[in-house]
Amino acid sequence: MPDSILKVSNIEKSFGALKASDGISLDLVPGEIHALIGPNGAGKSTLIKQIAGGLKPDAGSVQFLGHEITGMSTAQRARLGLGRTFQISALAMGFTVLENAVLGAVGQSGSVFRFFKPAMKDAALLARARSALDRVNLRDYENVVTSELSHGQRRQLEVAVALTLAPKAFLMDEPMAGMGGEGSKTLTNFLQELKHEAPILLVEHDMDAVFACADRISVLVYGKIIATGSVEEIRAHPEVRVAYLGEEDAA
């Protein structure tokens, strides 16, 4: 197996008596979509926050492209090439699609608003933003105010914003949430292309999408990974069938 781009080792995080991350280790290798699944409250978002920054683990480490990033800020991690889309939209709803993409290209910290006006005249930033919009088929919408986009289009825009920083790996927290079957399929196809540029750690509830696109799946239950494997291995795994997939999917 090729070298890991992202490596999480023995992460622990407690909230009071609750162990939300109970010794989690996983990695992301070039060219793959590694899906993280698990029931509500299993600790998926908590893990993603510790990888992306914003939540400090009690113990354990996160390495990205050979750098120890456990103590780094979210912005430092983003600059190293760790891209992220959020479960809750981080888009500026009153801004146009192009403005959101340019904001992404400038960087993702709050202070970018200071540089925003000149950024909208910066040819290199505009080109980067437009090329990202092209890739998710939103170029024709660049002057539309983001609040007027459909839910699915907002999800596409979030991916475009992440793309503007040319990430070397992606963390995606439920990118298909609220999308219809068609939108979810289009995004799944796009992720299949994208993974060759930058592997993707994907948290997703849409099991059809996960089974259709994941190269590897890890199953998180009560803060512990109970299995990691291919789609076939996970479907057949006895503990996963009991703990997560339920009788109806086990057939």
Ligand SMILES: Nc1ncnc2c1ncn2[C@@H]1O[C@H](COP(=O)(O)OP(=O)(O)OP(=O)(O)O)[C@@H](O)[C@H]1O
């Ligand atoms: N800041 C916090 N303070 C206290 N408890 C928290 C905090 N964040 C998360 N938790 C708890 O940690 C556990 C894991 O939550 P987390 O959101 O990571 O789960 P999840 O797998 O992402 O769930 P979902 O699928 O519903 O998004 C839950 O029991 C949650 O209530």
